[in-house]
Amino acid sequence: MNWSLVPQQFVTGILNGGTIGLIALGIVLIYKSSEVFNFAHGHLVMFGAFLTWWFTGGGAEPGAGLVDLPLWGALIAALIASLGLGLVIERFALRPMTGQPLLAIMLMTLGLAQLFEGVTAILFGVQLKSDFPAPFSPSDVLIIPFPGAFGDAIRLKYTLVATFVVATLAAVVFIWFFNSTKTGLAMRATAEDHEVARSVGIRVRRVFGLSWGIAGVIATLGGVLLATVSGVSLNLSTVALIAFPAILLGGLESLGGALLGGFAIGLVQALVQASRLIEVRNSSEIAPYLLLLVVLLIRPEGLFGQKRIERI
Amino acid sequence: MAMLRPAGDFDRSYEQDMALLRQPWHYWLLGIGLLAAFTLPLWGDAYLVATANQIAYTVIAVQGLNILTGYTGQISLSQAAFMLVGGYASALLVIHAGLSFFIALPLAALAAGAIGLIFGLASLRVKGFYLAFATLAAQFIIPWLSRHTFKEYLGGTNGAIEVPLPQLGGVNFGEVSNYFYISLFVLLITTILMFNISRTRLGRAFVSVRDNDLAAELLGVNLFTYKLRAFFIAAMLAGVAGAIKAHSQRGVGTEFGYSLNESIIFLGMLVIGGLGTNLGPFLGVAFIILMEDFSDLLGGVLAAAFPELADQLLTSFRPIFFGVALMLFLIYEPRGLAHRWQLVRAGWRLRPFAR
Structure with missing residues (x-):
């Protein structure tokens, strides 16, 4: 362990973890309301980023694109589009699968993921779009003096800080939404028991649709945040693969757990980078999965999840 | 549905009851089918033989997945990673131990099976999609290990080593058309294995674990050993398929695929063909x-x-x-092409009456 790198990596890890947590939140949200584990969430993230990029002009010369909105306008347009997309997915892909076994529903979302991969490639092309209009340039760095760290200061990219703030705020807003608004409470009631929810007058189908719509919005938001850091490309979908360990760590049913799990995964990935051994540094891509295996073997329900009791 | 038989067609002995081929024309059909398959290199062009070869080894991998996911009901997202293990094991045994491919192949199967057992241990603790995550972890960890450990043997970060061609006596299997015979012969063996697993004690125990694992345990099926056996067989067949693929592509490593995407496609093939049927892997793999x-x-x-x-x-x-x-397929025919085939057969037999 290279201790002088630890403070820097610690902060970077927490900042990255915010986005991972936000993406994990979208998956947990759908799981909580309809018990569908959405393997296509990463592809929604990617698609949302591409949509926003397209609304800002899509790489065309300024003024020559089909639509040419400023970033905030493009973001709002993309959020509305992804809300509709979530509703469409629920209606035409998941509703016919109600009552099907776990494997079938899982494969349905995997099929959706493949479809999105192909559709995104054919609509937007396969190359990295590095012209995403980020509010900060990647070279803008915030320097915080910190004796003991490498170079006696912690360097933070503004993009990462902004990403973290937006991700955490969004997560907190969604958690508030589920704990305090009428719609949010209806969604939680649906998660508890579909039939009981229906008997107190909650429209369960509408809740399913709404949760997919909101998940689409969260995904697009996450995609835009990732895109400001690394540009828009097909690789954005792989971030969901990092979010899975975060979800299991936090517990499948816990929104706050998803956020904390995101921080933990971000931290693990960053702290591994502080090692002196190249083998350990290389392992940052699989470190979340090693953590996942440990969680599965020691506490499968995660830190804040519900323990399953099986009845025959 | 499965056993609609014409009136007067009775089984008079245990042998008849257990027979896979009941009617004389079954033998004729099988004979003609095998003849067509084994003479394919004589009348087909190179593209056709290469495709048939790819279908043959993919069917072996999907048959393994069928045992694990179709019969035993354990979701696995790591079949491609187990193929990678088999491919490397066979290649290393041929290159560094100087073994013949035909000895390395079963050893590679055992090596992949052993790795499968390690990750199968997770199935004792978790099930459902928790298990899917454990196998997802395997699908990331195994290719990572192949890229970052034992670089002089496994090819390092570019993730590939060259694999020599199998030889037997004076026959060189370098030509695709010759190589196809290896895939086909192994496929024949694994298919017979599948038919016999699915209708004997082992297969029935697998199905009972799938349908309700607690009930199966109460009936005396040892979950510990049977789940591990399913993982072992699945990984073993993946290893066989991986070894065959490695030698026919003359290279093995993450550069040649073996990714999560391939594991997902294997699951898709299995569902499109028909989960828990012996015909399913053939139909699904050929379709995809x-x-x-x-x-x-x-x-x-x-x-x-x-x-x-x-x-x-x-x-x-x-x-x-x-x-x-x-x-x-998931929406309109979740039981896959194999079930559709059963319906067609039943419709044919019941003609002109209602289906």
Whole structure:
């Protein structure tokens, strides 16, 4: 362990973890309301980023694109589009699968993921779009003096800080939404028991649709945040693969757990980078999965999840 | 549905009851089918033989997945990683231990099976999609290990080593048409194995674990050993398929695929063919591989017409067609092509009466 790198990596890890947590939140949200584990969430993230990029002009010369909105306008347009997309997915892909076994529903979302991969490639092309209009340039760095760290200061990219703030705020807003608004409470009631929810007058189908719509919005938001850091490309979908360990760590049913799990995964990935051994540094891509295996073997329900009791 | 038989067709002995081939024409059909398959290199062109070869080894991998996911009901997202283990094991045994391919093949199967057992241990603790995550971890960890450990043997970060061609006596299996006989012969063995596993004690125990594991345990099925056996068989067949693939592509490593995507496609093949049926892997694999070839053809034609869009046209039709086919099958025919085939057969037998 290279201790002088630890403070820097610690902060970077927490900042990255915010986005991972936000993406994990979208998956947990759908799981909580309809018990569908959405393997296509990463592809929604990617698609949302591409949509926003397209609304800002899509790489065309300024003024020559089909639509040419400023970033905030493009973001709002993309959020509305992804809300509709979530509703469409629920209606035409998941509703016919109600009552099907776990494997079938899982494969349905995997099929959706493949479809999105192909559709995104054919609509937007396969190359990295590095012209995403980020509010900060990647070279803008915030320097915080910190004796003991490498170079006696912690360097933070503004993009990462902004990403973290937006991700955490969004997560907190969604958690508030589920704990305090009428719609949010209806969604939680649906998660508890579909039939009981229906008997107190909650429209369960509408809740399913709404949760997919909101998940689409969260995904697009996450995609835009990732895109400001690394540009828009097909690789954005792989971030969901990092979010899975975060979800299991936090517990499948816990929104706050998803956020904390995101921080933990971000931290693990960053702290591994502080090692002196190249083998350990290389392992940052699989470190979340090693953590996942440990969680599965020691506490499968995660830190804040519900323990399953099986009845025959 | 499965056993609709004409009036007067009775079994008079245990042997008849257990027979896979009941009627004389079953033997004729099997004979003609095998003849057509084994003479394929004589009358088919190189492309046809290469495709048939790819179908043959993919069917072996999907048969393994069928034991684990179709019969035992344990979701696995790591079949491609186990193929990678088998491919490396066989290649290393041939290159460094100087063994013949035909001895290395079963050893590679055992090696992959052993790795499968390690990750199968997770199935004792968790199930459902928790298990899917454990196998997902395997699918990431195994290819990572192949890229970052034992670099002088496994090829390092570029992730590939060259694999020599199998030889037997004076016959060189370097030609695709010769190599196809190896795949076909192994496929024949694994198919007989599948038929016999599925209708004996082992297969019935697997099915009972799938249908209700607690009830199976109460009936005396030892979950510990049977789940591990399912993992062992699945990984073993993946290892066989991986070894055959490695030698026919003359290389093994993460550069040649073995990714999460491939594991997902294996699951898709299994569902499209029919989970828990012995015919399913054949139908599903043939369907998907022919569809992939068609996608490449379509992409190629369109890319020639619109050269500026060539990149995206060449890569996007495979995932689109696979995704759409998988989703349509899940909604309209979740029991797969094998079930559709059963319906067609029943309809034929019951003609002209109601189906």
